[in-house]
Amino acid sequence: MTIDELKPIIESLIFVSEEPIGEKQLGALLEGESIEDVEAACEQLVDEFNTRGGGLEMRRLAGGYRITTRPEFSEYVRRYLKSQPSARLSIAALETLAVIAYKQPITIPEILEIRGVTSTSAIKTLLDRRLIVARGHKQVVGRPMLYGTSKEFLIHFGLNDLSELPNLEDFEDLMSM
Amino acid sequence: MKEASTKTDPAIERAEAQLEFGATEDQYRVKLEMFEGPLDLLLYLIRQEDVSIYDIPIARITEQYLEYVRAMHELDIGVAGEFLLMAATLIHIKSQMLLPRDPDAAEEIEDPRAELVYQLLEHQKFKSAANVLYQRATMEAAAFTRASTETDQNNPEVAATVFQLFEVFREVLNRRQAITEIEIARDEMTMAEKVAEIKLLLAEGAEVRVREIFERAGSRREMVVIFLAVLELVKELAVRLVQSETFGEIVLTKREEVVSG
Numbered sequence: 001m002t003i004d005e006l007k008p009i010i011e012s013l014i015f016v017s018e019e020p021i022g023e024k025q026l027g028a029l030l031e032g033e034s035i036e037d038v039e040a041a042c043e044q045l046v047d048e049f050n051t052r053g054g055g056l057e058m059r060r061l062a063g064g065y066r067i068t069t070r071p072e073f074s075e076y077v078r079r080y081l082k083s084q085p086s087a088r089l090s091i092a093a094l095e096t097l098a099v100i101a102y103k104q105p106i107t108i109p110e111i112l113e114i115r116g117v118t119s120t121s122a123i124k125t126l127l128d129r130r131l132i133v134a135r136g137h138k139q140v141v142g143r144p145m146l147y148g149t150s151k152e153f154l155i156h157f158g159l160n161d162l163s164e165l166p167n168l169e170d171f172e173d174l175m176s177m
Numbered sequence: 178m179k180e181a182s183t184k185t186d187p188a189i190e191r192a193e194a195q196l197e198f199g200a201t202e203d204q205y206r207v208k209l210e211m212f213e214g215p216l217d218l219l220l221y222l223i224r225q226e227d228v229s230i231y232d233i234p235i236a237r238i239t240e241q242y243l244e245y246v247r248a249m250h251e252l253d254i255g256v257a258g259e260f261l262l263m264a265a266t267l268i269h270i271k272s273q274m275l276l277p278r279d280p281d282a283a284e285e286i287e288d289p290r291a292e293l294v295y296q297l298l299e300h301q302k303f304k305s306a307a308n309v310l311y312q313r314a315t316m317e318a319a320a321f322t323r324a325s326t327e328t329d330q331n332n333p334e335v336a337a338t339v340f341q342l343f344e345v346f347r348e349v350l351n352r353r354q355a356i357t358e359i360e361i362a363r364d365e366m367t368m369a370e371k372v373a374e375i376k377l378l379l380a381e382g383a384e385v386r387v388r389e390i391f392e393r394a395g396s397r398r399e400m401v402v403i404f405l406a407v408l409e410l411v412k413e414l415a416v417r418l419v420q421s422e423t424f425g426e427i428v429l430t431k432r433e434e435v436v437s438g
Contacts, residue, residue, distance in 0.1 A: 071316055
């Protein structure tokens with residue numbers, strides 16, 4: 001298939017997929033098509049969505065592609081869905097999550113060391129919201145549980161992968177200003 | 178839309194506002210409660226004193242820190258162990274700094290504040306990172322995906338088969354037998370009449386429970402006619418048979434008019 005033939009098929013697949021769908025999975029569904037062609041088609045689709053300036057956008061997210069409404073129109077979409085923005089994470093939970101995101105995999109005592117305060121309830125909230133996952137035990141005395149961020153975390157914060165997190169050291173420059 | 182964007186920020190603004198609160202007495206409670214921990218309190222004091230994080234006037238900051246901890250006690254706010262641990266650390270650093278340096282010591286002694294400074298800087302970095310995460314989540318929450326589609330796992334309706342319809346019919350028929358039969362003389366009814374009747378019911382309401390129309394029948398004969406009428410309607414594509422769960426109620430719904438080109 002040519003890339004122009006691939007594009008509409010890929011667009012429909014991304015549209016129906018519940019989670020961001022990656023090139024690999026797309027490639028498997030489009031038997032016999034090269035990953036390079038699938039990638040090229042995806043990139044062209046992203047461009048098309050962006051130049052069209054419509055109500056939808058297509059983005060890379062959590063290692064795949066996703067089609068969403070544009071944030072600018074959220075007020076109208078919410079009006080229709082009659083939905084409120086979901087409950088925000090507390091400052092404690094957000095800070096704990098930031099520590100986990102940058103230092104993963106990390107144990108609860110190590111988080112305590114950085115935050116100077118226990119984070120048990122924040123950890124529970126984050127686990128409940130599936131933003132973090134257990135990553136096995138650290139091979140030290142007491143074998144404490146290690147925690148890391150989940151795919152849900154990437155989706156929730158609009159990241160393609162962890163490398164998209166802003167550089168921690170940049171915050172230092174900001175502070176010394 | 179402007180409204181929407183301003184709506185997204187209050188939590189952060191509130192957090193910042195709390196950090197910049199003055200020190201009048203009636204604000205103590207609010208202020209104390211929002212300190213996430215001792216490092217937060219220290220950062221607040223350092224900012225308020227407008228001193229460099231790299232050169233903390235330990236004596237002054239320690240004094241203020243202890244004052245806050247004392248205030249927490251007075252206000253009956255349970256002072257978490259971490260606050261006391263930090264108080265001890267601060268006093269320890271303060272005493273170390275007061276000690277005269279050994280003039281014979283060859284190498285440079287490390288600043289006793291160094292570890293604390295490192296901890297504070299780390300803490301502040303993660304606070305900034307948390308802020309960025311917060312903003313990202315707000316942005317992301319404004320982008321919506323489509324509603325979930327019908328799949329095998331996520332299907333509110335399972336199309337009922339004719340066999341399932343027959344099963345319901347038989348079930349009702351059996352129940353009928355248990356009840357003493359009272360023969361009521363009735364006019365012969367035709368399938369066409371029943372078809373029209375069901376269509377009328379459907380026109381009035383959105384859906385009709387198959388079980389109900391069967392039960393309404395006056396005789397076995399009428400039930401058979403109704404059964405045939407339902408089959409006829411299905412054949413005509415005038416109705417949809419919907420069963421929300423296996424062995425559940427079968428419901429007749431009107432098929433949306435298909436506009437033929």
